[in-house]
Amino acid sequence: MAFSKVKVLSTFLNWSLQSPKPHCLRFFSSFIQPQLQRVGFIGLGNMGSRMVNNLINAGYEVSVHDVNSDAIEKFSKKGIHARETPFEIAESSDVIVTMLPSSSSVLDVYTGPNGLLHGGTLLRPWLLIDSSTIDPQTSRRIAAIISKHTLKEKKGSLDVPMMLDAPVSGGVVGAEAGNLTFMKSSIYRLVVQRRLTWLQSHCFLQWGNIQSIAVEVVLGPDSYNPVPGVMDGVPSSKNYDGGFSCKLMAKDLGLAAAAAEDMRLNCPWTRQALLTYSELCKAGHEAKDFSCVFRHYYSGHDENL
Numbered sequence: 001m002a003f004s005k006v007k008v009l010s011t012f013l014n015w016s017l018q019s020p021k022p023h024c025l026r027f028f029s030s031f032i033q034p035q036l037q038r039v040g041f042i043g044l045g046n047m048g049s050r051m052v053n054n055l056i057n058a059g060y061e062v063s064v065h066d067v068n069s070d071a072i073e074k075f076s077k078k079g080i081h082a083r084e085t086p087f088e089i090a091e092s093s094d095v096i097v098t099m100l101p102s103s104s105s106v107l108d109v110y111t112g113p114n115g116l117l118h119g120g121t122l123l124r125p126w127l128l129i130d131s132s133t134i135d136p137q138t139s140r141r142i143a144a145i146i147s148k149h150t151l152k153e154k155k156g157s158l159d160v161p162m163m164l165d166a167p168v169s170g171g172v173v174g175a176e177a178g179n180l181t182f183m184k185s186s187i188y189r190l191v192v193q194r195r196l197t198w199l200q201s202h203c204f205l206q207w208g209n210i211q212s213i214a215v216e217v218v219l220g221p222d223s224y225n226p227v228p229g230v231m232d233g234v235p236s237s238k239n240y241d242g243g244f245s246c247k248l249m250a251k252d253l254g255l256a257a258a259a260a261e262d263m264r265l266n267c268p269w270t271r272q273a274l275l276t277y278s279e280l281c282k283a284g285h286e287a288k289d290f291s292c293v294f295r296h297y298y299s300g301h302d303e304n305l
Helices: 008-016 020-033 046-055 069-076 086-091 103-111 134-147 171-177 190-198 246-262 268-287 290-296
Strands: 038-042 063-064 095-098 128-132 162-165 181-185 206-209
Touching: 038 046, 038 086, 046 063, 046 069, 046 171, 063 069, 063 086, 095 103, 103 134, 128 134, 134 162, 246 268, 246 290, 268 290
Parallel strands: 038 063, 038 095, 095 128, 128 162, 181 206
Antiparallel strands: none
16 A cells, blocks of 8 residues: 555544643654645534644644634634635645534535535545534535545545544543544545554544444443532533533434434434433533533432432
């Protein structure tokens, strides 16, 4: 395979989001291969902004875009290149990462006016990673469109861009710490798998194969306790502010329920969880961390320990 055949993509995703210490930056910068140096990042919300910080700390040349001008300004003040449109990101990047809130947002960023694919069938970035949690139909649609494109500049033996569907698990805490788990899938499975060995140790730390996802109890008492006053640094100790919002949890559960329905699977717990979080959102808690479901079942009061 082309360009550093053994480890192309995985080092990028592991080291670059692990927040290396300042004295390590020279090493990271010198280790980054040219085809991974320029990273475009679209989506600077609670997750994306923290992921970008780790990329910057790892020595990558990052450019950013977001529909929220305030989010862009925070990075502009740090000297980070801000682009006005997704197309400008595409024109200045080798690798693109998108972290967006909905299927419609992803579709617009890729195929809308001044979107990533606005420049016709020739594309500069050779790898496009979408880490948004969206419906599979949208991911397949975008991948099919990208497969019809050709690279402006050939990367070794690669002459077509690759699309990687890679939603994450770990929430804001994981994004901050650089230990997100990525669940990857691509129509270029063999090609991407070879390159992911390099990408993995460089940016986002962990990759989970889409064929064998380990299910984790996210409200475990040792990692994300939902009871206020038990653990420091988790949303429950901060009035459930920050973290992964009930609104996003309801959205993700809705995607899961829809996928189950398409496959004619009966998933009663999924439907019940969706109902619970939908009720939380309607009650005005949509911006609170999803662990506030603890209070929901205790009539709005903390447990009397």
